[in-house]
Amino acid sequence: MNSYCDDSILREVDGGLGKVFPSLPLTPVLEQLLQDRTRMLDSLLSNLDGLAYCCLCDENWSMIFVSEGCKEVTGYDADDLIFNRRISYNRLTHPDDRARVRASIDASIAHGDRFDVEYRILHADGSVRWVWERGATLRNEQGGVEALEGFIQDITRLKLSEQAAREAEERYRSIFENALEGIYQTSPEGTYLNFNPALARIYGYDSPDDLRLGISDIQNQLYVDHNKRNEFVAIMRAQGRVQNFEAQVYRKYGDIIWISENARQVLDADGKLLFFEGTVEDITERKSFEQQIEYQATHDGLTGLPNRSLLSDRLEQCISLAERSGTQLAVAFIDLDQFKLINDSMGHDMGDRLLVEMAKRLSDSVRESDTVVRLGGDEFVILLTNIHKVEDISHSMQRILAAVSENCTIDHRDFVVSCSIGISMYPQDGRDPNTLLKHADSAMYEAKRAGRNNLQFYTPALNDILIERLSVEYRLRQAIERKEFVLHYQPKMDFLTGKVNGAEALIRWQPEGGEMIPPFKFIPVAEETGMIEEIGAWVMREACAKAHELRERLGRDIPIAVNVSPRQFGQPHFVESVRSALASVDLPPHCLELEITESTLVLDARKFVDTLHELKALGVCLAIDDFGTGYSSMAYLKDFPVDRLKIDRSFVDNLEQEPAKKPILNAIVALGRSLGLKVIAEGVETRYEHDHLRSMGCDELQGYFFSRPLTSEAFERLLIEPAIV
Numbered sequence: 001m002n003s004y005c006d007d008s009i010l011r012e013v014d015g016g017l018g019k020v021f022p023s024l025p026l027t028p029v030l031e032q033l034l035q036d037r038t039r040m041l042d043s044l045l046s047n048l049d050g051l052a053y054c055c056l057c058d059e060n061w062s063m064i065f066v067s068e069g070c071k072e073v074t075g076y077d078a079d080d081l082i083f084n085r086r087i088s089y090n091r092l093t094h095p096d097d098r099a100r101v102r103a104s105i106d107a108s109i110a111h112g113d114r115f116d117v118e119y120r121i122l123h124a125d126g127s128v129r130w131v132w133e134r135g136a137t138l139r140n141e142q143g144g145v146e147a148l149e150g151f152i153q154d155i156t157r158l159k160l161s162e163q164a165a166r167e168a169e170e171r172y173r174s175i176f177e178n179a180l181e182g183i184y185q186t187s188p189e190g191t192y193l194n195f196n197p198a199l200a201r202i203y204g205y206d207s208p209d210d211l212r213l214g215i216s217d218i219q220n221q222l223y224v225d226h227n228k229r230n231e232f233v234a235i236m237r238a239q240g241r242v243q244n245f246e247a248q249v250y251r252k253y254g255d256i257i258w259i260s261e262n263a264r265q266v267l268d269a270d271g272k273l274l275f276f277e278g279t280v281e282d283i284t285e286r287k288s289f290e291q292q293i294e295y296q297a298t299h300d301g302l303t304g305l306p307n308r309s310l311l312s313d314r315l316e317q318c319i320s321l322a323e324r325s326g327t328q329l330a331v332a333f334i335d336l337d338q339f340k341l342i343n344d345s346m347g348h349d350m351g352d353r354l355l356v357e358m359a360k361r362l363s364d365s366v367r368e369s370d371t372v373v374r375l376g377g378d379e380f381v382i383l384l385t386n387i388h389k390v391e392d393i394s395h396s397m398q399r400i401l402a403a404v405s406e407n408c409t410i411d412h413r414d415f416v417v418s419c420s421i422g423i424s425m426y427p428q429d430g431r432d433p434n435t436l437l438k439h440a441d442s443a444m445y446e447a448k449r450a451g452r453n454n455l456q457f458y459t460p461a462l463n464d465i466l467i468e469r470l471s472v473e474y475r476l477r478q479a480i481e482r483k484e485f486v487l488h489y490q491p492k493m494d495f496l497t498g499k500v501n502g503a504e505a506l507i508r509w510q511p512e513g514g515e516m517i518p519p520f521k522f523i524p525v526a527e528e529t530g531m532i533e534e535i536g537a538w539v540m541r542e543a544c545a546k547a548h549e550l551r552e553r554l555g556r557d558i559p560i561a562v563n564v565s566p567r568q569f570g571q572p573h574f575v576e577s578v579r580s581a582l583a584s585v586d587l588p589p590h591c592l593e594l595e596i597t598e599s600t601l602v603l604d605a606r607k608f609v610d611t612l613h614e615l616k617a618l619g620v621c622l623a624i625d626d627f628g629t630g631y632s633s634m635a636y637l638k639d640f641p642v643d644r645l646k647i648d649r650s651f652v653d654n655l656e657q658e659p660a661k662k663p664i665l666n667a668i669v670a671l672g673r674s675l676g677l678k679v680i681a682e683g684v685e686t687r688y689e690h691d692h693l694r695s696m697g698c699d700e701l702q703g704y705f706f707s708r709p710l711t712s713e714a715f716e717r718l719l720i721e722p723a724i725v
């Protein structure tokens with residue numbers, strides 16, 4: 001039921017409904033129609049979502065008619081508002097909006113317009129509601145404003161959703177504007193439609209406008225590799241999106257960065273492509289980090305050369321290249337000779353610097369197109385491509401041998417290093433990386449065995465040698481654990497007295513149930529693998545024990561000489577191990593003689609001499625073994641605190657048939673004597689050799705002529721019942 005003020009007021013205002021047809025004679029039918037219309041309007045007003053009203057244009061907006069929708073919109077009954085019975089509409093209007101509403105309605109009245117205004121009201125339940133009021137002015141015949149009539153609708157929900165939409169829009173705009181990632185929309189043809197400031201920043205432009213002017217063709221102006229855009233579009237077409245699409249792009253001033261894009265295609269309702277939209281991230285830092293990690297994983301940290309993990313890749317590539325071009329490929333396996341010795345004796349820092357220098361020399365000795373790889377330790381591999389004839393390789397390898405063995409000065413110390421090279425060829429020696437490397441490796445072992453500073457091409461027979469060597473290495477490790485070594489003793493004879501005045505301890509390997517193995521079959525393997533350190537220490541202790549035993553039994557000193565390998569001599573605690581072997585049996589130091597070969601000296605003369613002095617200070621006898629075979633000792637000899645020179649067997653061997661050796665022998669003996677050293681000839685096999693050496697002034701002899709190496713017991717028997725020569 002709508003509320004009205006009394007009928008007289010209504011008629012005063014607009015003449016009431018009857019005023020619509022004031023002068024028409026109403027037939028009963030029309031009367032009925034009119035009544036029906038009133039009822040219909042009443043019903044309509046009651047059912048409208050909102051309130052219809054008629055109010056005075058006073059300071060209260062005093063209501064004279066309010067439809068029933070009032071309750072729903074304001075929370076008040078229509079009667080509460082009629083003539084401001086309980087509350088005026090002005091008070092109901094939100095205080096902050098009252099002035100604006102009034103101004104808006106006043107303006108409309110002034111212009112004779114309809115009004116239309118949105119504002120807030122205070123609902124009876126205390127909440128604030130948004131309403132939309134539309135209305136018009138009711139004027140009297142003189143044109144004066146009598147009242148307003150209109151319709152007020154609750155639009156709170158609409159307002160809230162508008163506000164939410166606006167806030168969301170603001171939020172997204174803020175994200176778009178302030179994002180660190182670049183956000184863009186591009187046309188399928190490759191122009192920018194829309195993008196945020198971050199994108200401009202990433203690409204080095206001062207502002208979005210600057211970018212818009214700068215890039216009009218993404219494919220050709222942005223991507224370093226122009227095909228990247230085609231790739232991008234192709235993925236988009238196939239999958240509707242691209243994920244983590246990485247590419248290099250030019251920035252405004254030409255510098256290149258790495259970006260990662262995530263994008264999707266946007267279609268219209270008919271499935272027609274509208275544009276691409278996506279994000280861009282600058283991943284240059286990550287990329288360079290990844291590249292760094294990859295570099296570290298594939299390159300040797302010390303020398304900067306490619307490492308083992310890159311080798312297989314490169315080798316695969318070289319094989320394919322050789323296959324395609326019908327050329328050959330050479331794989332050279334290079335191992336520095338006796339590097340471990342330098343490393344152990346001179347310290348790893350010196351060893352590292354030497355490796356860096358050698359890596360440089362290797363790289364400088366080959367062509368740009370060849371690959372030098374450091375496998376680890378002192379092992380290198382060189383891949384020589386595009387080989388037409390074997391001579392090409394020989395020349396390169398000779399260059400390498402020469403470069404490596406050139407004098408090397410580190411920290412004012414001179415080193416002479418050499419290397420051994422094994423070579424395998426594609427396709428004849430292997431068609432895959434593993435085989436080629438394995439065969440080059442076995443060739444390298446053969447080069448080492450043949451005397452170092454050498455190169456050796458692979459032959460199928462080398463496989464057997466390698467297999468044999470590996471077998472020796474394996475069995476040798478077991479032999480150490482099982483203590484399968486014995487010492488034999490080769491007596492030395494004093495020329496003056498013709499009596500035994502000492503012996504050289506010579507190791508033998510006696511595998512359980514097997515044949516005795518001579519040292520030349522296993523000492524080189526022990527030397528290469530480092531097992532010589534343990535074996536040598538055992539020999540030293542055993543020889544000291546024997547010398548001590550003989551001293552106790554015979555009541556006189558029988559000095560025992562032991563061979564000291566270069567690697568053993570270079571051990572950091574070598575002097576200490578000698579002292580400890582002597583102390584273990586309380587042996588006077590002069591009862592132990594150490595035979596050191598000249599090859600030990602060539603690595604580092606100063607260190608060699610220092611160690612000799614330390615040993616000398618300990619009181620042990622020192623002998624230079626195999627004298628005359630080395631190439632640099634003459635210059636240093638006067639500085640060596642040694643007691644004996646042992647002339648190498650090769651100068652004595654076959655002396656009768658080769659008289660040319662005599663002047664050399666004479667010179668060596670004279671040199672030794674002039675330096676105050678005892679000279680001992682080894683390998684004396686005949687009476688002729690014996691007599692000659694004695695006449696030359698040699699002090700001692702050792703050789704089959706006097707005695708072969710004897711077992712411990714046989715040597716002892718010989719000492720008790722001497723045979724006079």
Ligand SMILES: Nc1nc2c(ncn2[C@@H]2O[C@H](COP(=O)(O)O[C@H]3[C@@H](O)[C@H](n4cnc5c(=O)[nH]c(N)nc54)O[C@@H]3COP(=O)(O)O)[C@@H](O)[C@H]2O)c(=O)[nH]1
Binds near residue numbers: 506539563564
């Ligand atoms: N580091 C170590 N090296 C050792 C040790 N024991 C031996 N060796 C070295 O092994 C090489 C071979 O030794 P071996 O087979 O024992 O041969 C020695 C003698 O038997 C041999 N010799 C002695 N007299 C003669 C002779 O008249 N004729 C002839 N053909 N051979 C003879 O010479 C070898 C001793 O040589 P050298 O040491 O140079 O004095 C050999 O290089 C040994 O050094 C070990 O414990 N540690």
